[in-house]
Amino acid sequence: MTDPATRIAYDVEQHVGQLGQEDGARLQLDRLTPRAPNECSGAFKAQFDRVGMLAVWCYNASGQVVGGGTTSYISRFIDLKETWVVDKKPGETLTMTLERRGGRAVVTAVR
16 A cells, blocks of 8 residues: 555656666656545645655545645655646646766656
């Protein structure tokens, strides 16, 4: 059992190995989502914080927060040089762009 933030972190971790090892290599991750059966199926907000934390808020149809979670696990395999806050409508997913810099995977965009 995982929370919405940890599900996104696991998804990013699973794909970050596809990023080339040479500096300047780029990779776009599509369809990142906090959803699970009967959980976080509506709109959601994700905050990728430059301190290395990911927070997710899940909303119901009335706009009330009905779940979410936080994790710093994501900072083990990506660096966040700035804070990204993204609001998604029901059915939408996140897209993240990574670039290899100094041997590390650095987030350059989140949409």
